[in-house]
Every structure is written in structure tokens, then in C-alpha cells.
Amino acid sequence: MRTVLVANRGEIAVRVVRAAAERGWRSVAVYADQDADSLAVRLADSAVALPGVTAAETYLDVTALLGAARAAGADLVHPGYGFLSENAEFARAVEAAGLVWIGPRPETIETLGDKVAARSLARSVGAPLAPGSSRPLRDAAEAEAFADAHGLPVVVKAAHGGGGRGMRVARTREEVAEAFAAATSEARAAFGRGECFVERFLENPRHLEVQVLGDGEGRVVVVGDRDCSLQRRNQKLVEEAPAPAVDPELRRTLHAAARAVTEAVRYRSAGTVEFLLGSDGTLSFCEVNTRLQVEHPVTELTTGVDLVQEQFRIAEGRGLSFTTTPEPRGHAVEFRVNAEDPGRGFLPGPGRVTVLDVPGGPGVRWDAGVSAGDVVPAAFDSLLGKLVVHADDRDAALRRARRALAEFRVDGVPTVLPFARAVVDDPAFSTEGFAVHTRWIENELMPRMEPQRRPDLVVDPALQRFPIEIDGRRAVLGLPAALLSALGTASGSEAGSEETGSVPADAGELRARTPGTLTRWLVPDGAEVGARQAVAVVEAMKMETRVPAHRAGVLRHVSAEGATLRAGQLVARVDEP
Structure with a gap:
């Protein structure tokens, strides 16, 4: 019997654990202190601790993950998505340890993970491309020179990583330098590398992507396409397959370009080739995600292909179970159910899930990482799970989605469910009037959302070891x-007061509402600030949030950039002038 270590957490860890059980394999979960009683740990055949409470101490620690694999007797490693799933050095370390890496070859991850190199590859095979820099930017001046030559707006993007991190749009020349600084800072914090490139920004684009599977021997099969245009802060919230409002010629172009890019590197395992379609009809290659995508269930439901099982087959050297693109069967829509409050700008709301009543019935699938009573920790992703509906056509899928969303109830933490219910009733999301784009949520829908009750603070359950x-x-x-x-x-x-988020000792104290990382100060120490002026940026649950001053006064830094903050920890003082 084979044993697969799942080097991840949450919903994707549960997905892989269940797939392993169906294959007759043993599964091994790993966990940070906060996840010691998580659903993935409860479902796996065994679990190994990664002592620590931050991503760097646990799910990003290659040595700890390999040690867990050795301790559990694993012979395969599935990285899931996020964390180290697109890290070529981790893939190499896994293979060097004599284990099977369930994913693309390390050199493929390296080539396609470098956005500049991936653009060059796409250009060489004739994939459609918007103008962009051919190498990483040396400084903000180069970004400004590009804007002068090609026009505004432009977008500065991290050359490594993905998921919308390290991406900033500049609509005026004055904003270009700030976009370069912000993208570089976020890329360095998220991926450990700050290299960025610049390209023309397509106004109000749709986000289209193509799912591929490669056997590693030169054969690549396109499994289908998706639309993932409904995003906030460049993070997807709703995805569907097949992509609506795409004519046959555009679909052929998308599929052919995706196949050409991945065949050029003899792609192995599951991958996604992403494109942007501008409001003016410009189609541009965006990137290749060398892993399984969060939105993979909509492709599974419309093609009948189990993508995780195919990953297992390919890793064993058995190739694909099919050789041609499946004809789509009906339509599927996925709603990410995150612990975020749309009425507060999708502010993350970690806490305990006290009630989780999930809809059921025909054509309804729920892929979850939590159950009732579990805590959504602030240190990691805000995703509770994914509600996926499938029906004979798109209109039927939307009717089914309305019914399922109406049945859904979550208490204890804020969720994006009010947003999802609003989306399926909005004329811009209808089949006949489909007009959403990647900025539609922020521009059109967010102003209509009402704030939810803020969750009670829950202290991360750090373990003491003896x-x-x-x-x-x-x-x-x-x-x-x-x-x-x-x-x-x-x-x-x-057991001190800072851990529990106590009431400030005096009115000048600015304390962290939730745990996170202080990524940068926006206002220098000693400067005067106004009430509600943004003074710092804190990253929590994969999102950056601006911290406002709670009153006017003189800002005094207490925590340093890069500091890991606990709930209730003193961040700064705002003293009277």
C-alpha cells in the first residue's frame, strides 16, 4: 500500500486525503498547532505535528515536512495548492529524498514560475500577449519608462508566486513608483523574492483559464476552460465552467495556446494556463499555475474527470486515463465560502464556526476544510470551503445556486455568503447580460454590502510541549x-492580556484586532496623523489590510515591520499633539 503525505492544510488537504482513501492509499496529514484538531487531521490515516504557529515555522518549512514524511513512512508527497506547491526547491528536495513528487518537474515549476520566463516562452509558441517587460525591473524608473513608452494604465506584478499577490495597478504616472514599491514589498513578504515586471493593464478584463493535464512524456490534454472573473483584491471568489460568453473561435484559441505553452516544457501533472480578455477584445497570456487550482471542482463536474486521481496516475507513471478533450456536460459554478466580511471590504474574520448548516440535494457539492465547532485561524487562509453546483445548463445552475445559497447558514464568523447571494441575482451575472470583470466586485457590488457582526476574538491554540x-x-x-x-x-x-486582546490601558493605544504580520508602515514614526488615516499594512489570512488611526495625534511606532502580531497586541501609540 502506498502512503501519501499531504503537505498542506484545510480544504485541499481534506480533498487529497479523501482521494487517497478512494485509491486504497494511506494518507498522512501534517499540522501546525492551530490545526491539531482540524478536519484533515481527523480524516487522515495518521498525522504528524509541525511544531509552530506561523506558516514559516510549519507548512513552509521544507526540513520539517520531509522529516514528517520520513517519520510516517510516506513514499509520495502531494503539495496541494498555495504554500510550497509551486516551489521548485521543495520539489527537488522531495525527489532527492527518494520520494515521488505529485506535480510537475522542478525545472518546469522554475521556468513557468518565473513570470518573465513564462511570457518569453508564450511569445515563442505564438500565444497572445499584451506588451510587457522582457526581464525583471531594476527600479521604479524602469517601470515609469515603460509607462511612458506604452501608455497607462500599467500593472506591476511579482515575477515569482501567484494568487494575485504582489500585484499593483498604476493609472497615473505618479502612481507607478508607488505601485513598484508596494508590489516588490508584498512579493518579498509572500514569496521571499521581490523581483517584479510590468505590463500594459487591460481595463475591466475577464479572467479566463484552461485546465491541462500532461503525462510528462510530451502529451498534454486540455480538460476544459473556466471563467474566474469575479475577484476581490485579485483573489477569486466565484468560478464557473465552461467559460460563458466565449465563442467557438476564442475557445479554440485559448485551448491551442494553453496546449502549446505546456507541450513546450513536456508538462507533467495538472496545471492551469491563465489569460486575460480585455474589454476591447485583447486576449493576453497571463501565467501558468503549476499545481491543482482551488476551482478544479467545476472542471471535474463538467467533464467527469477526477483531477486528483489523474495526478496520482501520472505520478505512478501510468499516464492519463483519456487522450482527448472531454465534451462539457452541463454547467458548474463554484462559490468560495471565506470567513470575510464583504461589508467591511472583505476584511478577514477569524473565529470559531458555531453553526455550519450546509445545503444538499441534486447537483450540490461541498468541499470543506472545517466543520461546526472548528476555529478558522488568523494565521492562514480564510477559506471554510467551496460550494459547487452543477446542472444541465448555466441558467439551471444559477437557479440551483440560489436555492443552495438560501439554505446555507454559518454562524460565529462573518462569511461572503451575502455577497454570493447578491451575485446570482445581479443582471450583470445573468447568462444573457453577462458583463462581470475582475474589478466588478470592487466597482459595482461592494458599495451595496452591509457589514456583519464582528466575530469574538479567539486565541490561537498554541501548544506547550513536554x-x-x-x-x-x-x-x-x-x-x-x-x-x-x-x-x-x-x-x-x-496567559497574558496581549494574547487575549484586552481593552487598551489608555486611549492612545492602537492594538491589533486580529493576529497577522505588520508588513509595512505607511506613516513615519513621529508624524501627525488624522483620525481614520491609514498608518500601517497588516497581512492576515493571505490578505493585506490597512490599519487606520483610531484618533488624531502623533504616531509612535511600537511594533517593527515584519513583526508577527497577536490579537490585542500593541502596534502603535497615537498620542495627543
């Missing part, structure tokens, strides 16, 4: 700090 002896063998016992505190054994630092 060496113990069992039957003459040393083991390590991990216990929740809250339990030890109740027993009177926890240290004061772990």
Missing part, C-alpha cells in the same frame, strides 16, 4: 496552553 517517557521510549506530549493555564501551570507570558 518530553515524556512511554514504555521506555521518549515521546513529546503537546497540550493546549489554555488547559495548562486552567491547571495553573502555564507561564504568564502565554
